[in-house]
Amino acid sequence: MTHVPHxxxxxxTPEQARAAFRGGLKAPTSGYSAGWTQANLLCLPRAEAYxxxxxxQRNPRSCPVLDVTEPGEASASIFAGxxxxxxxxxxxxxxxxxxxxxxEVTGVWREDLVSFLIGxxxxxxxxxxxxxxxxxxxxAGSNVPMYRTNRACRPAGALAGPLVVSMRPVPADQVATAVxxxxxYPAVHGAPVHVGAPGELGIDxxxxxxxxxxxxxxxxxxxxxxxxxxxxxxxxxxxxPSFAIGHAPGHMAITDxxxxxxQVP
Amino acid sequence: MTHVPHxxxxxxTPEQARAAFRGGLKAPTSGYSAGWTQANLLCLPRAEAYxxxxxxQRNPRSCPVLDVTEPGEASASIFAGxxxxxxxxxxxxxxxxxxxxxxEVTGVWREDLVSFLIGxxxxxxxxxxxxxxxxxxxxAGSNVPMYRTNRACRPAGALAGPLVVSMRPVPADQVATAVxxxxxYPAVHGAPVHVGAPGELGIDxxxxxxxxxxxxxxxxxxxxxxxxxxxxxxxxxxxxPSFAIGHAPGHMAITDxxxxxxQVP
Numbered sequence: 001m002t003h004v005p006h007x008x009x010x011x012x013t014p015e016q017a018r019a020a021f022r023g024g025l026k027a028p029t030s031g032y033s034a035g036w037t038q039a040n041l042l043c044l045p046r047a048e049a050y051x052x053x054x055x056x057q058r059n060p061r062s063c064p065v066l067d068v069t070e071p072g073e074a075s076a077s078i079f080a081g082x083x084x085x086x087x088x089x090x091x092x093x094x095x096x097x098x099x100x101x102x103x104e105v106t107g108v109w110r111e112d113l114v115s116f117l118i119g120x121x122x123x124x125x126x127x128x129x130x131x132x133x134x135x136x137x138x139x140a141g142s143n144v145p146m147y148r149t150n151r152a153c154r155p156a157g158a159l160a161g162p163l164v165v166s167m168r169p170v171p172a173d174q175v176a177t178a179v180x181x182x183x184x185y186p187a188v189h190g191a192p193v194h195v196g197a198p199g200e201l202g203i204d205x206x207x208x209x210x211x212x213x214x215x216x217x218x219x220x221x222x223x224x225x226x227x228x229x230x231x232x233x234x235x236x237x238x239x240x241p242s243f244a245i246g247h248a249p250g251h252m253a254i255t256d257x258x259x260x261x262x263q264v265p
Numbered sequence: 266m267t268h269v270p271h272x273x274x275x276x277x278t279p280e281q282a283r284a285a286f287r288g289g290l291k292a293p294t295s296g297y298s299a300g301w302t303q304a305n306l307l308c309l310p311r312a313e314a315y316x317x318x319x320x321x322q323r324n325p326r327s328c329p330v331l332d333v334t335e336p337g338e339a340s341a342s343i344f345a346g347x348x349x350x351x352x353x354x355x356x357x358x359x360x361x362x363x364x365x366x367x368x369e370v371t372g373v374w375r376e377d378l379v380s381f382l383i384g385x386x387x388x389x390x391x392x393x394x395x396x397x398x399x400x401x402x403x404x405a406g407s408n409v410p411m412y413r414t415n416r417a418c419r420p421a422g423a424l425a426g427p428l429v430v431s432m433r434p435v436p437a438d439q440v441a442t443a444v445x446x447x448x449x450y451p452a453v454h455g456a457p458v459h460v461g462a463p464g465e466l467g468i469d470x471x472x473x474x475x476x477x478x479x480x481x482x483x484x485x486x487x488x489x490x491x492x493x494x495x496x497x498x499x500x501x502x503x504x505x506p507s508f509a510i511g512h513a514p515g516h517m518a519i520t521d522x523x524x525x526x527x528q529v530p
Contacts, residue, residue, distance in 0.1 A: 050315040057318065057330050065322050183530030186451070191530065264529050265448030265456070 010034040014254045018086035026088045028143040028250035038252035040118040040229030043245040046071045049114040051157030058154040062231035064119035064187045072111035078257040089248030096240030118229045119188035123259045131181045133174050136215040143250035145209035146228050150202030161235030166228040169221040187262040194225040211249040275299040279519045283351035291353045293408040293515040303517035305383040305494030308510040311336045314379040316422030323419040327496035329384035329452045337376040343522040348380050354513030361505030383494045384453035388524045396446045398439050401480040408515035410474035411493050415467030426500030431493040434486040452527040459490040476514035
């Protein structure tokens with residue numbers, strides 16, 4: 001299956017979306033299954049799991065943990081599907097190197113893998129749109145641009161690495177609204193970590209993201225940066241655990257949790 | 266030192282309060298060091314640390330982790346004092362049994378102990394008072410009443426146990442305000458888990474708390490229940506790890522973090 005299925009992506013239930021991805025559809029999931037929470041995935045051997053859980057505790061903006069499986073389990077309390085097949089894309093790392101990109105990982109699965117589901121900023125995009133804040137990469141039908149920054153995460157055990165951010169251009173008169181709206185979702189990255197001045201984050205050229213797609217920043221718009229759930233994969237690349245699996249950036253796990261459940265207060 | 270020092274407890278800096286406790290003062294810390302965050306303490310051997318960190322992730326209302334030390338470390342990023350001496354009271358558990366209550370734990374300290382600092386509902390009490398909601402145990406100068414409930418926490422590895430709640434009587438016309446105010450502090454237990462109907466939580470007699478002191482519930486007041494950071498110690502008693510140290514209930518770690526830092530959005 002290579003075409004976007006009917007009904008429209010935003011109308012798909014999580015179960016339908018997962019079935020489409022399991023069937024081979026490969027697409028960024030922004031805009032899919034409106035109202036249902038999407039999550040970043042990181043699978044690590046049990047021996048590395050404490051370091052990662054502590055890394056997440058110490059870097060809650062970029063690594064808000066929504067769920068953790070038992071070793072070897074392929075489902076999670078918020079994900080009734082199969083984590084090995086039901087995402088549209090995966091990245092497999094060996095010794096921190098991207099070894100391959102796959103559409104399923106049953107062939108490389110290990111019984112000692114602990115899977116972490118981590119909040120994704122796609123959750124607050126519906127709230128941004130509802131508040132009248134445009135979301136450029138949705139308008140463009142592309143993947144959100146993501147950048148490695150010069151900010152180090154707080155390390156934990158063997159894990160260290162840079163903060164990765166996602167970027168959305170926001171009209172200057174709506175920046176405050178974007179901050180206010182996303183602040184209400186701390187479990188899915190929350191408020192921006194940086195507004196404007198990409199050079200201060202070590203981003204030399206907004207047109208060349210490290211992950212995802214370039215988007216247009218129009219005159220009068222400000223690039224706004226949110227902590228990104230690709231940060232764990234950047235830590236994997238930096239710290240080189242023997243084995244890890246992540247989602248392909250932008251190609252998320254569509255869970256059975258509702259976005260509204262992560263809104264505070 | 267056995268008397269409450271000058272200046273008044275609420276005026277003490279965290280450093281001054283910790284020095285007083287280190288000097289031997291034993292007192293519940295509610296009302297101490299206004300504006301500074303108080304925390305529950307649990308110290309477990311490194312071998313048990315993953316299970317606890319996962320337990321906390323799965324029970325975020327009762328176990329919001331604010332900080333985690335490296336094994337053997339006696340200070341934390343939000344606690345510049347000595348975790349072994351600077352709390353007013355400790356409980357030492359062996360095989361899940363309360364073995365002793367002490368005012369310092371240097372004599373039983375182990376180099377493999379990981380210390381967890383866990384959010385405490387004392388943080389939102391100042392906000393309740395500011396909003397005009399009375400806090401009975403502060404008025405009475407006593408410890409907050411805490412109860413084991415019939416609600417099981419979600420287990421993790423070897424750790425399981427009941428939810429423990431703290432109770433504050435709130436005038437019926439201010440219950441909504443109490444919910445609204447405390448909802449803004451999810452990292453320190455957040456909104457109540459239960460309003461009224463203590464029998465539904467398995468609490469037969471509000472006058473007989475499992476921890477802390479009885480307080481008066483006046484006519485027209487409703488008992489309101491928040492998840493409590495003694496829950497980890499209840500899990501220790503239920504699951505019987507070989508060794509653990511906790512704070513004495515109500516006798517918290519006074520940290521160098523500001524309460525305002527935990528307010529959202």
